[in-house]
Amino acid sequence: MAGSRLDPWVEHYAVRARGMTASEIRALFSVASRPEVVSLAGGMPYVSALDMDSLADTVAAVIRESGAQALQYGSGQGDVTLREQILEVTGEVGVRAHPDDIIVTTGSQMALDLVPRVFCDPGDVVLVESPSYVGALGVFRAYQCDVRHVAMDDNGLEPVALQQAIDDARAAGKRIKLIYTIPSFHNPAGISQDQKRREQILAIAQNNGILLLEDDPYGLLGFEGVAPQAIRALDDQGVVYLGSFSKTIASGLRVGWAVAPHGVREKLVLAAEAATLCPSNYAQLTVSQYLATQPWRQQVKVFQEIYRERRDALLESLQAMMPEGTRWTIPAGGFYSWVTLPAGLDATSMLPRAVAALVAYVPGTGFYVDGQGRQNLRLSYCYPEPDRIREGVRRLAGVIETELELARTFGTAESLHQPTGESTPAPDLA
Amino acid sequence: MRVLVLAGGLSPERDVSLRSGRRVAEALRLARPDWEVAEADVDAQLLDTLTRRAPDAVVPLLHGAAGEDGSLRDLLDALGIAYVGTDGAGGRLAFDKPVASTLVRGAGIAVPDFLVLPQATFRELGAARVMSAIGAHIGFPLVVKPTRGGSALGVAIVHSEAELPAALVGAFSYADTAMIQAFVDGTEIAAGVIEIDGLPTALPLVEIVPDGALYDYNARYTAGTTEFFCPARVDDTVAARVQEVALRAHALLGLRHLSRTDVIVDAAGTVSFLETNAAPGMTETSLLPQALAAAELDAGETIAQIIAR
Numbered sequence: 001m002a003g004s005r006l007d008p009w010v011e012h013y014a015v016r017a018r019g020m021t022a023s024e025i026r027a028l029f030s031v032a033s034r035p036e037v038v039s040l041a042g043g044m045p046y047v048s049a050l051d052m053d054s055l056a057d058t059v060a061a062v063i064r065e066s067g068a069q070a071l072q073y074g075s076g077q078g079d080v081t082l083r084e085q086i087l088e089v090t091g092e093v094g095v096r097a098h099p100d101d102i103i104v105t106t107g108s109q110m111a112l113d114l115v116p117r118v119f120c121d122p123g124d125v126v127l128v129e130s131p132s133y134v135g136a137l138g139v140f141r142a143y144q145c146d147v148r149h150v151a152m153d154d155n156g157l158e159p160v161a162l163q164q165a166i167d168d169a170r171a172a173g174k175r176i177k178l179i180y181t182i183p184s185f186h187n188p189a190g191i192s193q194d195q196k197r198r199e200q201i202l203a204i205a206q207n208n209g210i211l212l213l214e215d216d217p218y219g220l221l222g223f224e225g226v227a228p229q230a231i232r233a234l235d236d237q238g239v240v241y242l243g244s245f246s247k248t249i250a251s252g253l254r255v256g257w258a259v260a261p262h263g264v265r266e267k268l269v270l271a272a273e274a275a276t277l278c279p280s281n282y283a284q285l286t287v288s289q290y291l292a293t294q295p296w297r298q299q300v301k302v303f304q305e306i307y308r309e310r311r312d313a314l315l316e317s318l319q320a321m322m323p324e325g326t327r328w329t330i331p332a333g334g335f336y337s338w339v340t341l342p343a344g345l346d347a348t349s350m351l352p353r354a355v356a357a358l359v360a361y362v363p364g365t366g367f368y369v370d371g372q373g374r375q376n377l378r379l380s381y382c383y384p385e386p387d388r389i390r391e392g393v394r395r396l397a398g399v400i401e402t403e404l405e406l407a408r409t410f411g412t413a414e415s416l417h418q419p420t421g422e423s424t425p426a427p428d429l430a
Numbered sequence: 431m432r433v434l435v436l437a438g439g440l441s442p443e444r445d446v447s448l449r450s451g452r453r454v455a456e457a458l459r460l461a462r463p464d465w466e467v468a469e470a471d472v473d474a475q476l477l478d479t480l481t482r483r484a485p486d487a488v489v490p491l492l493h494g495a496a497g498e499d500g501s502l503r504d505l506l507d508a509l510g511i512a513y514v515g516t517d518g519a520g521g522r523l524a525f526d527k528p529v530a531s532t533l534v535r536g537a538g539i540a541v542p543d544f545l546v547l548p549q550a551t552f553r554e555l556g557a558a559r560v561m562s563a564i565g566a567h568i569g570f571p572l573v574v575k576p577t578r579g580g581s582a583l584g585v586a587i588v589h590s591e592a593e594l595p596a597a598l599v600g601a602f603s604y605a606d607t608a609m610i611q612a613f614v615d616g617t618e619i620a621a622g623v624i625e626i627d628g629l630p631t632a633l634p635l636v637e638i639v640p641d642g643a644l645y646d647y648n649a650r651y652t653a654g655t656t657e658f659f660c661p662a663r664v665d666d667t668v669a670a671r672v673q674e675v676a677l678r679a680h681a682l683l684g685l686r687h688l689s690r691t692d693v694i695v696d697a698a699g700t701v702s703f704l705e706t707n708a709a710p711g712m713t714e715t716s717l718l719p720q721a722l723a724a725a726e727l728d729a730g731e732t733i734a735q736i737i738a739r
Binding site: 001002003004005006007009010013021022023024026027028030031034035036037346349350351352353355356405406408409410411412414421 | 438440441442443444445446448471473474549552553557581583584595596598599600602603604637639646647648650651652653654655656657658659660663714715720
């Protein structure tokens with residue numbers, strides 16, 4: 001007699017759905033959404049800094065002046081006026097292209113989904129950084145790619161390690177389809193590649209005939225003046241460049257884009273039409289109207305200042321309060337710092353204690369596909385006010401002290417049980 | 431009738447609680463369309479919420495501390511607000527696994543051997559020697575769990591002394607004290623008790639067969655990862671014994687309205703008590719709703735009848 005599994009379709013799911021399970025880490029993040037908890041976990045941009053009155057006017061103008069277009073289906077490739085305006089934005093990081101080289105997507109996350117959709121068969125190798133963006137890892141896994149981490153130093157992907165990873169994969173008879181990199185203000189590592197490193201990585205990709213997938217959502221959010229130039233600025237045939245308005249305007253609009261070589265772009269457009277028919281016209285026209293009528297560069301500066309102040313609050317309090325043996329990266333832009341705990345500590349097993357102490361972070365294991373990162377955690381400074389950040393770090397320091405005591409007692413602070421399922425927060429967590 | 435369903439809170443089981451709360455609130459609305467059923471989180475505004483809404487009855491569906499440890503129920507008593515489920519005293523007894531186990535064992539019900547050790551004991555006496563003593567006393571495999579809390583958070587099966595430190599660290603992530611218990615190989619069964627017309631009644635038994643070794647968080651809340659048999663595949667004598675254990679635990683711990691007792695039945699048919707939940711989960715994959723369905727009882731109607739009484 002068969003029992004009940006409470007899901008009559010359990011035998012029908014695709015192999016790629018196997019990792020999609022309930023997660024006790026996700027459950028802990030549910031607590032982190034409460035106001036008592038200082039959440040240094042999620043990556044929600046601080047959209048409250050926007051001029052809401054002006055945005056209300058922008059939205060009203062879109063409906064009043066172009067309502068019939070805004071509320072209708074649009075082009076699968078995206079609105080042509082917006083694509084022209086996107087070139088103005090990408091010009092800030094040196095990306096020059098023709099509007100036809102751009103495809104507008106539902107957030108750059110969708111572009112991130114489309115690229116392996118058109119390039120990767122199950123088992124194809126994708127080389128990613130150590131650590132890497134969890135949203136990209138999820139996509140690559142969904143397409144059943146063989147995801148391999150490549151070592152980074154404080155300057156990003158290590159060229160020697162990258163070449164070695166390519167050689168190893170090819171020696172094993174594997175096809176390498178993509179090198180995925182976040183060169184500026186990395187999520188989660190908080191570091192940036194300098195210009196020389198970008199050139200080295202591009203040269204390796206070119207010499208080995210591998211497409212470079214450059215993800216650049218934070219490029220304009222630097223704290224030190226001139227925005228770093230994108231790798232795509234150096235090569236218009238070997239790079240697919242992903243950009244987003246989520247951090248420079250608002251994540252809720254869900255407007256991002258890809259700049260791709262002609263042949264790739266054709267396939268991306270067809271794949272995008274299959275997925276969503278077209279990006280939201282309403283959202284695109286809102287962004288377009290905003291770029292045309294609002295001081296968007298000034299708004300980016302406002303965001304830079306807010307995030308710089310919060311980064312400083314984080315770094316100062318880490319410096320003042322973290323127990324000896326704790327290390328962290330110093331971001332020159334973006335949202336995140338990557339923390340390495342003292343030896344023997346496990347950020348995943350520490351999380352319940354942190355949440356009980358009313359502070360949340362993301363354990364490092366979520367940014368790897370292979371179980372690395374137990375000693376690491378990601379701290380986000382984008383959303384909480386500086387005083388809350390200081391309080392959060394104070395609480396976290398206490399939690400780490402307790403964890404050190406556990407490690408002294410038991411010789412380890414690693415839990416026997418490593419939770420399965422999603423180990424990073426849902427997108428709506430601060 | 432104004433009913434307020436309380437769910438959420440700050441425990442690690444917040445998400446489970448919210449799901450239980452939404453499900454029960456909806457079931458109550460379906461069962462009693464003329465009732466006003468509202469939902470609220472347990473937060474700093476709770477007293478204001480209770481004053482503003484002035485509910486005729488509260489349905490506390492909080493899991494973990496505050497919801498299950500009796501404190502919220504004591505508060506509702508102090509405020510003179512009726513609620514579904516056990517009172518503070520019963521909640522305190524059931525929520526503390528060693529206390530409940532001791533009480534139940536004292537009444538002659540089999541309980542696997544256990545030790546209860548706070549983190550401080552390991553620190554003060556030397557972890558290696560204490561762990562060695564645990565291994566010698568309980569033997570392997572054994573189960574390490576936090577003394578308080580549910581959803582198998584912080585629970586691990588330990589096969590050797592080498593695995594003990596990590597398992598204890600996992601348990602201490604959720605509580606300051608760990609319960610170390612002999613592992614019993616057998617059939618895991620959940621036995622629901624519901625008071626119908628004030629009379630505690632045992633529900634059909636739910637047998638739990640997780641795909642992995644442990645009925646852990648993933649297995650509990652991912653539909654499809656655990657196979658349930660209701661009624662459980664045990665003979666009538668064993669089934670009657672399990673139901674008797676559940677009814678006796680319900681009475682011994684002084685519980686009210688509803689509870690769920692988890693037991694394990696070994697190859698010889700011995701029924702061992704594991705724990706009793708005074709605030710059992712009511713999510714889509716939880717055990718009590720399955721038992722109610724098997725008894726052809728509607729969850730909303732059953733809770734509505736408890737409230738109406």
